[in-house]
Amino acid sequence: MSTSDHDASRNERLRYARINAGLSQQQLADAVDATRQTIGLIEAGRYNPSLKLCTAICKTLGKTLNDLFWE
């Protein structure tokens, strides 16, 4: 599997987790003190979030860092 495949699956995991939690990008953004643009960029694989933001996203979605951000 190439690096881009890894990235794509990682980004999709975040998107699916958010949708499964019944949250829109804006709602997730509000919950983690980020903007919708930032959440969109993370899901599109265009921005690597800090550990602080990753943790906040995981807590909000009830997932672990392994579930969402580890390959």
Next chain:
Amino acid sequence: MYLINKWNEIMGPKDEYLEAQECKATKQAAYILLTGSIITLYYVIMLNQVASTTENPITTPLGASLIPVEYPLIATILIAGVASLSTQIKAGSFSSYKRFAEVDRIPWNFVTAVALLCGIILAVLTSGMRIVAEIQIVGFDQVAWLGDFAIGIVFFVIAFGLGFAFTACAIHSAIIRRRQSEIELDNLL
């Protein structure tokens, strides 16, 4: 420290991506300012050196025909400001504070506050520097206090007007760019 904490408390949380973009823009402006300042400094040093070695003191009619030192400095400051601002606008942001980063309409109270700040800074600088210059050239007794304050008021009005228009345009462009970016991201998913 207390004031910074109080300010952060009032402004609320920052978005880390926008903060990163803000840092990038600030770094860009700092590089341009540094480069421009060094070039200007060398220009002044070389002017003085050439004037000295060719025995042409600059404080003669020759001085009037040279490019004034202020010009490259003004150009540097303008280029740094515009480059930094355009980097932020390209990222669809004019503030990394979440409460301002996601507005859909121009926040006129914020625009007014920025314009007021521009006006006050320019008015104080204009009056203050004129007074300092006059004290050194004509002495404290000869300072034209009323004239200096009047010029300060004129500059306040100019800076307020320009600051208001420029900030509103910059925020409007940032809002449009952010919407485009959100549409692009929606289409990707």
